[in-house]
């Protein structure tokens with residue numbers, strides 16, 4: 279999703295949700311500038327010399343199989359996307375700078391009308407890219423168009439790549455009306471350059487600029503958008519075909535997350551096929567909304583596309599898990615041809631994303647495998663801490679046997695290990711006990727992750743193993759997301775080794791286990807084991823500081839039930855509290 283900055287009110291929005299008669303349904307609650315009009319984004323007098331406008335189709339996403347369409351749930355059927363009123367992007371940061379923080383908080387929910395009327399105060403639109411575009415490339419026909427720019431076919435005129443067909447995304451500088459917009463383009467190129475090389479990510483060649491435009495030269499994907507394939511199939515994929523798509527999407531997204539990059543705009547429009555072949559490779563494109571994120575950092579700007587946006591993005595505190603949610607939405611659409619969260623209006627969609635549970639009762643769900651349902655449900659968990667990670671999803675029973683590629687290292691493991699390393703021996707003992715109740719699926723994933731760290735001959739890992747594993751997978755993006763700095767938080771490992779048993783305790787996610795049906799059973803079993811070898815008498819003050827309770831809370835009242843009064847040891851309730859450890863809210867206070 280991008281930002282359309284031109285104002286155009288006269289024409290109807292071709293993407294607006296429609297009612298049964300095809301009439302656009304407009305949200306009375308959404309302010310007018312939200313109505314995106316693709317045509318209004320078309321440069322009226324293109325200054326780009328090679329620009330050859332293609333006729334704008336009245337309906338860019340025709341329903342290709344009305345018969346199939348009629349069979350499924352009306353309304354939410356996956357017919358055509360409507361890019362949501364997207365300009366909420368960066369609103370908070372933008373307003374904070376302009377009006378001071380107080381007003382920004384108040385206005386954060388609404389989108390300011392005058393956003394695009396911001397005066398241009400000496401914006402520096404120099405990117406430091408080569409100016410030699412026209413001598414290097416011969417630009418041909420337009421192949422695609424977005425809100426921000428358009429993409430043309432091109433060919434290298436000279437050099438090593440002479441004759442090579444490529445795609446050039448042209449982003450007009452006239453559309454970069456704020457410092458943030460300029461920074462976005464800078465970052466788009468930087469991220470693409472850094473991540474290029476992964477087999478499911480569009481290959482980057484070069485970036486150019488001139489007075490009017492920025493040009494991003496990349497591999498030409500001739501197979502069209504994933505969206506078009508979904509539409510041409512009338513929405514539904516067999517489980518096998520859906521798996522093939524999912525594996526590729528998860529592979530590239532897990533890779534991005536390991537590099538500390540969150541895409542933030544994952545949707546079927548942003549995956550292209552390299553060729554028209556049935557088994558052509560899928561490539562992620564459009565890093566226009568992507569950002570770097572440090573392992574402990576939370577982002578807060580609302581970006582993305584309504585149908586695919588994660589609940590925590592709407593709550594303004596999110597990280598890489600938000601991408602996984604979007605993948606869950608894509609998976610749901612692939613498997614059943616309908617959208618999991620549907621409403622006639624954008625605010626309705628947001629409400630559904632926040633509150634509604636997607637339906638798994640209507641056809642074809644009852645006839646799909648239970649693994650497929652479990653897979654989608656675990657991607658669409660509203661609590662990001664309970665959601666699978668991209669890397670974990672690749673080891674889910676539904677797709678693990680067809681993920682031909684090597685499983686990527688999961689960055690979230692290090693987050694969990696950090697918390698473990700900082701824990702008291704009592705909490706470590708509690709986690710060790712819980713780890714013994716892990717499911718075979720959880721162990722499968724942990725074993726793969728442990729293997730990726732290439733343990734020493736004695737079967738244990740040290741900090742050095744982790745450092746080496748990261749080095750093997752490192753790209754330039756890790757500098758900006760400061761992944762290596764993060765290792766210093768694991769330095770306690772420097773003086774010791776960790777075997778697989780302890781690794782399971784360190785890398786298991788208590789939140790994810792809580793989401794399982796058998797949680798209560800696991801926790802009880804773990805508590806019994808903990809009783810035998812880990813439980814000990816504990817002072818109330820010790821427990822309070824252990825859990826990061828601030829001295830201001832009435833500690834005795836709060837932890838009263840967490841300690842068994844007969845012997846001063848942890849009660850079951852205290853044990854569960856202990857498993858969760860210091861809450862992140864309290865950590866902030868402690869630091």
Ligand SMILES: Nc1ncnc2c1ncn2[C@@H]1O[C@H](COP(=O)(O)OP(=O)(O)OP(=O)(O)O)[C@@H](O)[C@H]1O
Nearest residue numbers: 279280422423424425426427429445497498499564
């Ligand atoms: N490498 C490529 N090969 C072929 N077509 C491409 C390529 N990159 C982009 N396109 C086409 O151009 C369209 C717009 O590209 P992209 O999504 O990067 O632009 P955008 O301005 O950021 O759009 P958005 O409105 O989605 O933010 C794509 O949907 C696709 O159809």
Ligand SMILES: [Ca+2]
Nearest residue numbers: 279280426566
């Ligand atoms: Ca864009």
Ligand SMILES: [Ca+2]
Nearest residue numbers: 279424548564
């Ligand atoms: Ca796009």
Ligand SMILES: [Ca+2]
Nearest residue numbers: 279280564566
């Ligand atoms: Ca974009």
